[in-house]
Amino acid sequence: xxxxxxxxxxxxxxxxxxxxxxxxEIRIVFEYSTDLYEEETIRRMMSHYERVMESIxxxxxxxxxxxxxxxxxxxxxxxxxxxxxxxxxxxDGFVHTSFEEQVKRRPEEVAVVFDHLRLSYxxxxxxxxxxxxxxxxxxVGPDSLVAICMERxxxxxxxxxxxxxxxxxxxxxxxxYPNERVAYMLEDSGAVVVLTQQRLAEALPVSRGRxxxxxxxxxxxxEEIERESDQGLENVAQxxxxxxxxxxxxxxxxPKGVVVSHGAIANHxxxxxxxxxxxxxxxxxxxxxxxxxxxxxxxxxxLLAGARxxxxxxxxHADSQYLVEEIGRQGVTILQLVPSLLRLLMSxxxxxxxxxxxxxxxxxxxxxxxxxxxxxxRVEAQLINLYGPTEAxxxxxxxxxxxxxxxxxxxxxxxxSNTQVYILDGRLRPVPIGxxxxxxxxxxxxxxxxxxxxxxxxxxxxxxxxxxxPGERLYRTGDLCRYLPDGNIVFLERIDNQVKVRGNRIExxxxxxxxxxxxQVREAVVVVRETQRGEQRLVGHxxxxxxxxxxxxxxxxxxxxRLPDYMIPSGYVFRERIPxxxxxxxxxxxxxxxxxSGLEATRIYEGPRTYIEEELVAIWMExxxxxxxxxxxxxxxxxxxxxIAAQIISRVRKVFGVEIPLRxxxxxxxxxHLAMEIVKTQTETLDSEEVARILADLEEISDxxx
Numbered sequence: 001x002x003x004x005x006x007x008x009x010x011x012x013x014x015x016x017x018x019x020x021x022x023x024x025e026i027r028i029v030f031e032y033s034t035d036l037y038e039e040e041t042i043r044r045m046m047s048h049y050e051r052v053m054e055s056i057x058x059x060x061x062x063x064x065x066x067x068x069x070x071x072x073x074x075x076x077x078x079x080x081x082x083x084x085x086x087x088x089x090x091x092d093g094f095v096h097t098s099f100e101e102q103v104k105r106r107p108e109e110v111a112v113v114f115d116h117l118r119l120s121y122x123x124x125x126x127x128x129x130x131x132x133x134x135x136x137x138x139x140v141g142p143d144s145l146v147a148i149c150m151e152r153x154x155x156x157x158x159x160x161x162x163x164x165x166x167x168x169x170x171x172x173x174x175x176x177y178p179n180e181r182v183a184y185m186l187e188d189s190g191a192v193v194v195l196t197q198q199r200l201a202e203a204l205p206v207s208r209g210r211x212x213x214x215x216x217x218x219x220x221x222x223e224e225i226e227r228e229s230d231q232g233l234e235n236v237a238q239x240x241x242x243x244x245x246x247x248x249x250x251x252x253x254x255p256k257g258v259v260v261s262h263g264a265i266a267n268h269x270x271x272x273x274x275x276x277x278x279x280x281x282x283x284x285x286x287x288x289x290x291x292x293x294x295x296x297x298x299x300x301x302x303l304l305a306g307a308r309x310x311x312x313x314x315x316x317h318a319d320s321q322y323l324v325e326e327i328g329r330q331g332v333t334i335l336q337l338v339p340s341l342l343r344l345l346m347s348x349x350x351x352x353x354x355x356x357x358x359x360x361x362x363x364x365x366x367x368x369x370x371x372x373x374x375x376x377x378r379v380e381a382q383l384i385n386l387y388g389p390t391e392a393x394x395x396x397x398x399x400x401x402x403x404x405x406x407x408x409x410x411x412x413x414x415x416x417s418n419t420q421v422y423i424l425d426g427r428l429r430p431v432p433i434g435x436x437x438x439x440x441x442x443x444x445x446x447x448x449x450x451x452x453x454x455x456x457x458x459x460x461x462x463x464x465x466x467x468x469x470p471g472e473r474l475y476r477t478g479d480l481c482r483y484l485p486d487g488n489i490v491f492l493e494r495i496d497n498q499v500k501v502r503g504n505r506i507e508x509x510x511x512x513x514x515x516x517x518x519x520q521v522r523e524a525v526v527v528v529r530e531t532q533r534g535e536q537r538l539v540g541h542x543x544x545x546x547x548x549x550x551x552x553x554x555x556x557x558x559x560x561x562r563l564p565d566y567m568i569p570s571g572y573v574f575r576e577r578i579p580x581x582x583x584x585x586x587x588x589x590x591x592x593x594x595x596x597s598g599l600e601a602t603r604i605y606e607g608p609r610t611y612i613e614e615e616l617v618a619i620w621m622e623x624x625x626x627x628x629x630x631x632x633x634x635x636x637x638x639x640x641x642x643x644i645a646a647q648i649i650s651r652v653r654k655v656f657g658v659e660i661p662l663r664x665x666x667x668x669x670x671x672x673h674l675a676m677e678i679v680k681t682q683t684e685t686l687d688s689e690e691v692a693r694i695l696a697d698l699e700e701i702s703d704x705x706x
Contacts, residue, residue, distance in 0.1 A: 047071050078430045079466055082487045083420040089270040094262050095300050096164040102306045114154045114311040126230035131162030133228040140168040142241040147191035149173040151314040155214040159195045169242035174291040175200050180562050185247050239263030246293050248390050249506045253513025257451035264393035267444040271417040278305035284334045287312035293390045318642040320344040321650045324351050331356040338364040338503030352378040364503030367410045376403045387412035391475050392445040411488035419443035423481050439481040440474040499528045501536045504566040514562045520550040525578055527591050537639050540569035541591050570639050605630040616671045619651050635669035
C-alpha cells in the first residue's frame with residue numbers, strides 16, 4: 001500500500017506528502033524545499049493534517065468543508081492569547097474632558113497654530129465653551145448631529161470641541177464636495193445645525209439645519225456666540241452617545257454615515273497615549289481632510305497631551321513641497337501620511353534632513369517593503385504601520401516597522417487595547433496560521449453602525465460567536481488577511497469591489513451608479529489598475545446608449561456634480577459591450593487586460609513642438625509612469641491627480657526656475673497651456689537674447705500650423 005500525494009500550494013510551490021503502511025500504522029512523510037518553507041510551517045501543516053484525519057475518524061459522515069483543522073492549542077492561541085488586549089481605562093474618559101484637564105495645567109501654552117495665528121489652551125477652551133453654550137440653546141445635546149462645513153482653520157478646531165462640549169456629535173462636510181453630495185449628507189443625517197464660514201455659506205444647499213457662521217458678525221454668527229459665558233460646562237454625554245458621524249463611499253450609489261461613540265474614540269486615545277505617547281514638547285501637523293477618520297487623532301492627540309497642533313493651510317495636504325517646508329518651519333515631530341503621500345514627500349528634499357521628526361504613522365493603504373527600505377535609509381524616525389476601517393474608531397491594528405526590513409510583506413500588526421481581531425472562513429471559524437481568511441473586528445473600537453441603515457448595519461455588524469457577553473458584535477471588514485507565526489497580521493487583498501486609491505476608501509458601485517445616471521450612458525463598469533509607479537488608478541468602461549456618442553469630458557463634468565474628485569476615474573474606455581465571464585458576471589480581469597488599447601484609442605496624439613514642451617513631456621511621462629504623452633492630453637484623464645499635480649509643479653520649479661500656481665494646472669491641465677505659462681513667466685525675468693530664442697520657437701510653431 002502506497003499513498004502518493006502531491007499537495008499544490010500557491011504560486012505552484014509544491015510540498016510532497018507520502019505514506020507507507022507498516023504493521024499497525026501508516027507512516028506519513030512530508031518532503032519540502034527548505035529554500036521555500038520554514039520547518040515551523042511544515043510542522044503546523046503536519047498537525048493540521050493529523051487533526052483532519054482525527055476529525056474524519058470522529059465524524060466519518062461529515063462534509064469535508066466542515067472538518068476541523070485547528071488543534072486545541074492553536075485555537076486557544078488565535079482566539080484568546082493573541083486577543084488578550086483588555087486594559088482598564090477611566091470609565092468617564094471623554095475627549096473634551098481630557099482636553100479640559102490640559103487647559104488647567106497649561107492655560108497660557110500654545111495649543112493651535114494656523115499660519116501666523118496662535119491660540120493658547122485657555123483661549124481655545126473659552127471659545128469652545130461659548131460655542132457649546134450657544135449650541136445647547138439651539139437644542140444640541142446627546143446624539144444631536146451638528147454638521148461642520150469649513151476649510152482648515154482655527155474655527156474648525158473651535159467647532160469640533162464646541163460640539164463635543166455641548167454633548168452632540170459632529171458631521172464633517174468637505175466644502176470641496178459636490179453640492180448634490182452635501183445636500184444628501186445633510187438630509188440623511190438630519191443635522192440640526194450647520195457650522196460654516198461666511199465665504200462658504202451661500203454655496204450650501206438648503207437644509208433643515210440652522211446655518212451658523214463662526215467667522216462673521218452676521219446674525220447667528222460669532223457676535224451672538226460671543227455673548228455666551230466662557231465658563232466650563234457640565235458633561236452631559238455618555239460613552240454610548242455618538243461623538244462623530246463620517247460618511248464613506250456606499251456600494252448602492254449613496255454614501256453611508258458611520259456613527260462612532262464617545263467610548264470608542266476615548267478607548268483609542270487612551271491606547272495611543274500608552275503605546276505611542278506624546279509629550280508637551282511634541283508638534284503634530286494636522287493635514288488629513290477632516291472628512292476622513294484618520295484626522296480624528298491628529299486633532300485630539302496633541303491637545304490631550306499638552307502638545308502643539310499645527311494646522312496646514314487649506315489644500316496643503318496635496319502639496320508635497322509645502323508639507324516638507326512646513327515640517328521644517330514648525331519643527332513638526334509627529335506626522336501621519338498615507339504611503340502614496342509619503343512616497344511623494346520622499347522625492348522632495350528636506351524630509352530626510354528634518355532634525356525634529358521623530359515618528360511617522362502610515363495607514364489607509366498598503367505599506368510596501370520598497371517604501372519602508374527607502375524611508376529607513378533616509379529618515380531617522382520611528383515608522384508605525386496602522387490599520388483600521390471607519391467602522392472601528394480610527395486604528396484597530398498596529399505595529400512598529402522594523403528598521404532592518406527590506407523584503408517580505410509589511411505586517412499591519414496586532415490589535416490595540418480592548419479590541420479583538422479574528423481571521424475567519426465563510427462559516428465564521430478561525431483559520432490556521434498562514435491561511436487566508438476574512439478579517440473581523442470586535443471590542444470597544446466598534447462603531448454603533450450606519451445612520452438610518454439598519455439592514456446594512458445588521459449585515460456588516462454580526463453577533464460575536466466567541467464572546468459570552470450579550471450584544472457583542474464583530475465587524476466584517478471585507479479584507480483578506482493571514483496570520484504570521486508571531487501573531488502579526490498581513491493584509492492580502494479585498495474580497496469585494498471596495499478599493500483604496502491614495503488612501504481614499506471607494507466603493508466602485510457608487511461610481512458606477514453615478515455614471516449610469518448620465519442620459520447617454522447605457523452601462524458602466526469601473527475597475528482599478530496599477531500604474532508602472534505602483535499607484536492605483538480608476539478607469540471607467542462605458543457603453544453608450546444606442547445611436548448616441550459621449551466623450552470623456554462630458555462624463556467627467558457629469559461626475560463632478562455628484563462625486564468627490566478622488567472618486568472620478570482618470571481614464572475612460574468606450575466600448576460596444578461589457579465582457580462577461582462564463583457564469584454571466586462582469587469579467588473585470590478581461591476589462592483590465594483590454595483597457596490600455598481602448599484608452600489610447602480615445603486620445604489623439606500631438607507631439608511636442610518646442611524644447612519647453614519636450615521637457616514637460618519627459619516630466620509627465622516620468623511622473624505619471626506612462627510611455628507617451630501628447631501636448632493636448634488632459635492631465636487628469638491620463639492618470640494625474642492632486643498629489644501628482646503638486647509634484648509636477650515642483651519639478652517645473654526645479655527645471656525652469658519659475659513658480660507656476662498649482663490652480664493653473666487644474667484649470668488648464670495640458671502641456672500646451674503649461675508651456676505657455678512658463679514662457680509668460682520666464683519673459684518677465686529673462687534677458688533679450690533668451691527672449692529672442694523663445695520668440696523664434698513660437699514663430700516656428702506658427703509657421704508649422706499655417
